[in-house]
Amino acid sequence: MRALPARRIATSALCATLLIGIAAPASMAAESDLPRGHSHAAAPVPGADALLAQTKTLGDISGVLAPVTALVDAALKADNGQLPADQATKLGQAAKDAIAKVAAAAPVAPPAAVPAVPAVPPVALPAVPPVSKNAERLRALAAADVKADALTALQTAVDSLVKAVTSGDAASVVPAATAVVTGLVNFVVATVLGGGLPAPNLPGLPALPALPTSALPTGSLPVS
Numbered sequence: 001m002r003a004l005p006a007r008r009i010a011t012s013a014l015c016a017t018l019l020i021g022i023a024a025p026a027s028m029a030a031e032s033d034l035p036r037g038h039s040h041a042a043a044p045v046p047g048a049d050a051l052l053a054q055t056k057t058l059g060d061i062s063g064v065l066a067p068v069t070a071l072v073d074a075a076l077k078a079d080n081g082q083l084p085a086d087q088a089t090k091l092g093q094a095a096k097d098a099i100a101k102v103a104a105a106a107p108v109a110p111p112a113a114v115p116a117v118p119a120v121p122p123v124a125l126p127a128v129p130p131v132s133k134n135a136e137r138l139r140a141l142a143a144a145d146v147k148a149d150a151l152t153a154l155q156t157a158v159d160s161l162v163k164a165v166t167s168g169d170a171a172s173v174v175p176a177a178t179a180v181v182t183g184l185v186n187f188v189v190a191t192v193l194g195g196g197l198p199a200p201n202l203p204g205l206p207a208l209p210a211l212p213t214s215a216l217p218t219g220s221l222p223v224s
Contacts, residue, residue: 060102067094075165081173083165092162147190154183
């Protein structure tokens with residue numbers, strides 16, 4: 001085969017070089033416009049933080065419900081209401097671990113710092129409404145206290161049920177299981193009312209009671 005003239009080879013090489021020089025920047029620009037997966041920080045949608053907190057609250061409820069109801073279910077279905085000691089211990093420990101996990105995650109409010117004030121003669125002060133921020137804080141503290149009390153009572157009820165299903169006394173199982181179910185209901189209600197969840201809007205639902213508000217200031221300010 002006859003060799004190509006040197007000029008034709010040089011011309012072909014020059015054209016190829018020009019094509020590569022033009023195509024390379026365009027290719028790089030196109031690649032820069034492509035999504036880079038996780039190379040940039042994700043931005044959550046507005047309002048996501050509040051909904052995530054509510055979702056966690058619901059997750060806490062389910063995290064306690066599952067192991068505690070498993071214990072009750074096993075106790076009520078067992079022959080004569082009695083379980084082998086190892087099974088009762090395993091179920092009871094799972095329930096107690098779930099309760100302890102939620103209790104440990106509960107926020108603890110630091111004590112409010114009270115500034116020192118000079119002594120003044122008694123003066124009758126008019127009643128003032130509570131400051132909105134302080135009122136909300138006190139409501140949150142009241143809700144946390146109610147939830148903590150519910151978890152403590154539920155823990156005690158679980159311990160009593162574990163003892164009942166290994167005691168040999170069938171008559172003690174149903175009362176102990178009833179106390180556990182009641183404790184679960186108290187925990188769920190305390191969590192729903194005090195957990196900042198949206199109000200239910202299903203037609204026909206009865207109105208939910210309010211949390212205790214005895215801790216809220218409603219009268220005149222104390223005078224030192």
